[in-house]
Amino acid sequence: MSTAAAPNYELIQQDGLETNLLEVSMGPHHPSTHGVFRMDVKLDGETVVDLRPVFGYLHRNHEKLAENMSYLSSMPFTDRLDYFNSMANNWAYALAAEKLIDVEVPERAEYLRVIMAELTRLVNHISLVGFFINDLGALGTPLLYAFREREKILDLFEQASGARMMCNYFRFGGLRNDVPEGWLDRAGEVVDRFPAFLDEYEQLLCENEIILSRTQGVGNLPRELAISAGVTGPMLRASGMAYDLRKVDQYGIYDRFKFRVPYTDGDTGDCYDRFMIRMLEMRESIEILKQALAGIPEGEIMGNAPRVFKPKPAESYGRIEGPKGELGFYLIADGSPKPYRYRVRPPSLINLTVLRDMCLGGKIADAVIILGSIDIVLGEVDR
Amino acid sequence: MTILGGGIFKGMAVTLRNFVGSYINKKERLPTNDYSWRPDGDLPQGIGDYPKEEGEQLSDTTTVTEYSRNFPMLLHDGGEPMDTVRCVACQICERECPPQCIYIEKDYDENGKYIKRPAVFDIDVSVCMSCQICVEVCPFDAIVMNSQFELSTPDRFGGLLVRRDDLLKSNDYYHQIHPEEAAARDQKMAVEKAAKEAKKKAAAEKARAAAEKKAVEAAKEEAK
Amino acid sequence: MNELSHEPVLHQFPNAEWDEAAGAVIAPLGLARTMAEWLLGHGVDYCSNVTGVDYLEREVKEKITNDAGKVETVTRTEPARIDVVYHLYSMQNKTGPLVLKQRTSRDNAEAESLTPVWRSCDLQEREVFDLFGVNFKGHPDQRRILMWDEFEGHPMRRDYTEPFDYEWEPTPHNEILEKHQKGKVIV
Numbered sequence: 001m002s003t004a005a006a007p008n009y010e011l012i013q014q015d016g017l018e019t020n021l022l023e024v025s026m027g028p029h030h031p032s033t034h035g036v037f038r039m040d041v042k043l044d045g046e047t048v049v050d051l052r053p054v055f056g057y058l059h060r061n062h063e064k065l066a067e068n069m070s071y072l073s074s075m076p077f078t079d080r081l082d083y084f085n086s087m088a089n090n091w092a093y094a095l096a097a098e099k100l101i102d103v104e105v106p107e108r109a110e111y112l113r114v115i116m117a118e119l120t121r122l123v124n125h126i127s128l129v130g131f132f133i134n135d136l137g138a139l140g141t142p143l144l145y146a147f148r149e150r151e152k153i154l155d156l157f158e159q160a161s162g163a164r165m166m167c168n169y170f171r172f173g174g175l176r177n178d179v180p181e182g183w184l185d186r187a188g189e190v191v192d193r194f195p196a197f198l199d200e201y202e203q204l205l206c207e208n209e210i211i212l213s214r215t216q217g218v219g220n221l222p223r224e225l226a227i228s229a230g231v232t233g234p235m236l237r238a239s240g241m242a243y244d245l246r247k248v249d250q251y252g253i254y255d256r257f258k259f260r261v262p263y264t265d266g267d268t269g270d271c272y273d274r275f276m277i278r279m280l281e282m283r284e285s286i287e288i289l290k291q292a293l294a295g296i297p298e299g300e301i302m303g304n305a306p307r308v309f310k311p312k313p314a315e316s317y318g319r320i321e322g323p324k325g326e327l328g329f330y331l332i333a334d335g336s337p338k339p340y341r342y343r344v345r346p347p348s349l350i351n352l353t354v355l356r357d358m359c360l361g362g363k364i365a366d367a368v369i370i371l372g373s374i375d376i377v378l379g380e381v382d383r
Numbered sequence: 384m385t386i387l388g389g390g391i392f393k394g395m396a397v398t399l400r401n402f403v404g405s406y407i408n409k410k411e412r413l414p415t416n417d418y419s420w421r422p423d424g425d426l427p428q429g430i431g432d433y434p435k436e437e438g439e440q441l442s443d444t445t446t447v448t449e450y451s452r453n454f455p456m457l458l459h460d461g462g463e464p465m466d467t468v469r470c471v472a473c474q475i476c477e478r479e480c481p482p483q484c485i486y487i488e489k490d491y492d493e494n495g496k497y498i499k500r501p502a503v504f505d506i507d508v509s510v511c512m513s514c515q516i517c518v519e520v521c522p523f524d525a526i527v528m529n530s531q532f533e534l535s536t537p538d539r540f541g542g543l544l545v546r547r548d549d550l551l552k553s554n555d556y557y558h559q560i561h562p563e564e565a566a567a568r569d570q571k572m573a574v575e576k577a578a579k580e581a582k583k584k585a586a587a588e589k590a591r592a593a594a595e596k597k598a599v600e601a602a603k604e605e606a607k
Numbered sequence: 608m609n610e611l612s613h614e615p616v617l618h619q620f621p622n623a624e625w626d627e628a629a630g631a632v633i634a635p636l637g638l639a640r641t642m643a644e645w646l647l648g649h650g651v652d653y654c655s656n657v658t659g660v661d662y663l664e665r666e667v668k669e670k671i672t673n674d675a676g677k678v679e680t681v682t683r684t685e686p687a688r689i690d691v692v693y694h695l696y697s698m699q700n701k702t703g704p705l706v707l708k709q710r711t712s713r714d715n716a717e718a719e720s721l722t723p724v725w726r727s728c729d730l731q732e733r734e735v736f737d738l739f740g741v742n743f744k745g746h747p748d749q750r751r752i753l754m755w756d757e758f759e760g761h762p763m764r765r766d767y768t769e770p771f772d773y774e775w776e777p778t779p780h781n782e783i784l785e786k787h788q789k790g791k792v793i794v
Contacts, residue, residue: 163451
């Protein structure tokens with residue numbers, strides 16, 4: 001499967017004048033590119049003839065830094081990879097590191113991990129939908145409604161871990177501290193009010209003719225291309241492949257919860273499918289949260305991890321279903337307190353493989369919408 | 384029969400509901416407009432108003448939650464700070480700090496012997512990311528997280544490097560801002576101290592018993 | 608999750624080695640693309656992670672039994688190499704992972720690109736080229752991805768020294784300045 005060829009365009013000749021293709025750099029400073037991301041597009045009028053993504057503006061060489069510090073000290077840096085979902089990044093790293101040593105995570109910690117991860121999924125999907133509609137031109141109304149709900153969840157994170165976004169909450173073998181009293185009730189209140197907000201949001205957006213005409217049929221991604229290109233997460237499920245790591249790998253205690261995985265029926269997906277899959281996934285996350293909040297036991301929150309984390313020489317690859325896709329950490333340990341090789345498998349970067357294929361032949365305005373529906377965060381793409 | 388644009392009108396009804404609701408139902412529609420943690424008259428008016436005294440900080444720390452953290456502080460147990468400071472300058476937090484924002488120098492007395500105090504303990508505000516790793520690895524419970532966030536200063540060249548004397552805060556202050564955490568830490572320290580004393584007593588007992596046995600054997604030798 | 612067994616791969620390609628400690632199949636020189644195509648034909652349709660690992664020349668102590676039957680510790684030198692590691696899964700059968708490694712030397716690092724087989728290797732092999740300096744034969748678009756195009760050097764290599772950047776700011780830990788003063792930094 002080679003890269004798709006640019007469709008043949010005949011340059012329009014008017015009165016003997018030959019027109020050129022316009023090269024635009026939708027440069028790093030751009031309100032719609034979700035971070036410092038650049039796309040060099042070649043345009044024929046308004047049709048995209050070629051597109052080249054350029055990134056690396058936020059490259060902080062996280063992987064090399066981690067080789068020089070202990071395992072625990074890289075945990076705050078994992079928060080800053082995908083800065084919207086810091087709890088999910090923490091869990092993926094803790095999972096990979098726990099595979100290197102033999103430690104058992106207590107029950108209460110496992111339940112709290114699931115609760116934090118699903119709250120993170122709610123935060124991510126609601127922000128993404130808000131930004132997506134903002135890119136379409138809605139100028140902030142749905143975005144700020146989404147952020148209002150996000151604030152309530154960020155307050156919960158602050159009460160549990162001390163910081164709103166850069167939580168640094170997970171440790172190898174459990175969590176750092178237990179949630180304060182009353183937190184579970186407050187989380188329950190937030191979760192109970194969320195479906196009403198989602199209904200209102202759907203009424204605001206999902207029958208809006210402008211959204212329907214601008215997102216349906218735009219950015220088609222066939223299923224075979226998605227699987228081969230390594231696309232994961234809601235983008236893959238919108239293209240017709242039901243592959244969710246919570247059901248396949250069943251890491252943590254996800255096998256105890258009953259929830260469905262939405263995916264489209266067919267073998268291509270467009271932007272509207274990806275948008276609706278995320279709305280449906282939020283409802284499923286609420287189901288998981290209700291079950292987890294009801295069933296959480298009392299107990300300890302930290303297992304018997306050794307005080308100095310010095311695993312024997314081994315390799316491990318731990319992956320979770322992050323809100324954006326499969327987030328994996330590959331660790332090679334060599335017996336010293338620092339990792340020998342530390343690698344982050346970023347879902348946003350791999351999902352960008354298919355950006356060019358989806359955008360060719362469409363209009364320039366559609367390129368912005370397609371980029372919005374892929375759901376990238378530059379902290380993860382560039383690490 | 385669906386009107387063209389019907390979906391847009393339905394959406395507008397939601398916007399209208401939110402607009403009217405923001406006057407009537409503030410708790411639901413405007414949840415972040417809540418400054419109850421800070422009384423009105425205390426907002427700083429000018430650049431020189433940022434308080435730096437120990438007692439004044441209480442009115443502008445975000446002690447909304449138990450665990451909220453913003454910048455570290457060194458603990459001392461009351462009285463003259465450098466007499467009862469808990470930090471022994473072991474430099475573990477300097478090594479483990481992820482962005483490497485701590486700079487420590489040990490203190491030596493006039494003979495050149497190492498005394499267990501830091502002579503220099505600087506933390507760079509512009510680098511510190513309040514990740515709490517220094518708190519977790521400290522074996523002496525000497526550094527904990529403060530929640531003071533108004534650290535800005537008009538001095539561009541040295542003002543953002545907080546020195547040792549500005550970092551020292553008393554244990555009572557720690558109890559005021561994070562009561563549960565401070566109580567847990569005090570309890571842990573008391574337990575550890577009791578265990579250490581018990582071990583010392585047991586070792587002293589053993590040494591005394593061994594000395595007695597030796598004295599008895601020496602007496603037997605002499606008697607032969 | 609079900610495991611993806613490496614036995615059929617070793618059966619089909621007798622030259623491939625199986626590294627027990629790492630749990631990986633080492634692809635012999637020149638056969639990586641053929642192995643990948645065979646795997647794709649057998650349901651392994653998703654390449655999840657492509658990364659590089661740099662090993663400098665180092666001494667390894669091993670305990671072996673010598674001819675007299677006694678256990679002794681032998682030191683041998685492990686040559687320097689760069690590994691390109693692929694984590695492969697099967698989405699159809701929901702199995703995995705299978706770890707595939709390509710080994711190459713550090714001085715003239717070359718490997719076969721598996722991008723024509725699995726499209727997800729595209730950007731990740733570009734990153735291995737950028738940060739480790741491994742040249743992938745058959746890659747459709749090999750150029751630097753995270754560093755800028757005119758950058759020289761390969762940052763993730765273990766013996767990489769940072770250039771002396773005159774715009775450093777005085778912080779309490781002046782590692783780069785100290786390294787420069789000791790004469791260890793390329794300018």
